[in-house]
Amino acid sequence: MNMATINDQITDEIRKEARRLLKTGEVAALIGYAAGSLPMTVKPLVVRCLEDCERLVWNTFCVLNLATYLPEVLSSVETPYDPRDPRPEEPQAKVAILATGCWSRNIVIQIQEKRVDRERVVVIGVGSRGMVSRAKVKALFPEKDILTVDEGDHELVVHGADFTETINRWAVVRDNCQTCAHPDPVLVDIRIGEPVSERKNPHPFQQVELLEQRSSEERWAWFTAEFSTCIRCYACRNVCPLCYCPTCFVDDARPQWLGKSLDAVDTGLFHVLRAFHCAGRCTDCGACESVCPMGINMRMLTKKLNKDVRDLYGIEAGMEPEAPLPLTTFPLASVEFIVADLAPLPAAARIVQPSSEGDESCKHG
């Protein structure tokens, strides 16, 4: 364990690259992680000066999706201008961001949805070896206070006041990482560490399929039990790079779609609608599930929709910046069809297969 681990080496490289990027002025800010105050935690950190580069870390507990911060950090380094005036024309400062497979796919979606200007982003790609679920580790040590966790390449050494135990790292890697097929970034400007090969994953939707096989009563029982503990803190929504409506539907007052307290119907509706808003856009980064203070597995809903979008449109979100978004793009040829005939969904969906004729496509903002 005294040897530098893979992640130690990646940390060194990230710091070196951050210093270079900031020193040369290539970027005005870099979005990364700093060490957390508790074992198995990290803090998102926006580095704007050379001294802060030394605070950057990379480890197996980086469970947030840094793309969430990208639009805000980009606007923070823009030349200030009056919102009534046109945007300044001069080139704006760039922002560097660390990205694994799923985070890079979210950056692709941000580019597709015109939230982020590709020219202003420097993607520092890091292949993900799978991030560890703090909840899974804690569950192995019930009623124990974990004081430190040392990370090796394939094992974690967990220390408490009266115990030290070595556990297999992969066994506590998050479910979404274990079933991930694209751990390597799809968009890379600067590569850190070795590329991680695509995983030949035979069962990417195994958990969803297990749920699908149950009867509707059983699925309803699962749904009501799973979401019954929600406290409506909206950590899942706020941590998600896909959720950026200026006013979320749960916060709308006119009309008010949802009650404000803990009614089971309201809570269930929030989760279902949130998931649908992510359909065709979710990269299964797992941030929602990782941050939930109540340990709710809301990722099953988005994962189910990822499966549907793959089956209906043959698309995995965020794989290509040039590809159209499956649910906000349709070829003009399909308009007549949609109006004329409300055919069963799969048939309609086949027509909406991405069109090769770019000029035939309409886009909804």
Next chain:
Amino acid sequence: MQTWMISPVELDGLIQQWQKSYAVYVPALSKPATAATDCAPGWRRINAGEPWTLPVGPTPASVKSFYFPQPEILMTFHLEENHPDKGVMREPLKSHEMQVVLGVRPCDAASVLLNQLPFTEDPLFMAKCQRTALVGFTCTTRLSTCFCTEMGGSPHHCAGLDLALSPLQNGFLLEVLSEKGETLVAGCKLVPASESDLAVLADRRQGQGATSSYSSQLEVLKACALSRLYDAPMWQELGEACINCGACTFICPTCFCFDMQDEVVQGQGRRIRYWDSCMFPLYSQHTSGHNPRGKKLQRTRNRFLHKLKYFPDRFGPFSCVGCGRCIGDCPVNIDIREVLNDLVRRTELE
């Protein structure tokens, strides 16, 4: 007030005694359902003889919801066309039965006293204080997220409790601390605590780790000019990392902000008071559209300055008991202890 020595078997008998007259609640260890329970989320009612265990450290959920339910129904009304009561606001029936909350930690007991300060004129909150008896256990284990001593509390304190149980080798020292506590032990044959047992308790309360000099250091924040804390550069970094979810405020035993609203479903209405969070942009949104705390940084800063400056300015003590729940559950690891250290360092630089 009297202190007794009670064995685990006698304690079980006492709990069964209470269950004949009162609802008794204990911490739920599995995932606490927030919906469709008859009590505060994170707690469960136990029947006579039902086993229960006390988790190490603070209970998963604080006792806040016993006093400040999410939501609280203030009024009910009917809007159906031909309803004889149409448009008349009625108060829902209130229970006056005593309820016993068993397994409360000293930090949570202190939080109830703190929350009574802003709610002192609130009849709903105070009525629940009247009918809720807190039976607590002093702590023998300090978790890595615990910092009650830094906030002026102690793992051995019993302020706010009606009965306090302190574990000894072969039983518990039972302190009766209020009239409600006396009611709970009335008629029980208990053995008074011996001098040596009392000495053990006194030692614990004065011994190492029972208090922290840091709490006196924190007092400088109360004297420090608000602008000095308000303009601290650290808010930039904290505000940038914060995702403005409401996790910290909802799990916090001393966050007590609420909003009110009428909900009407098919002509039947209820006026509810429900939890709000200063982390949410809508919290401070004005009707005009202006938001005085429109930025993340401003909202993050508000949460901490409310606990450490505005609340003490108005009521005296800090609005934090050091239970550490927010530290453990913050999605981006914002650690209030680090915020405190940074603020204290800033005042020391003056």
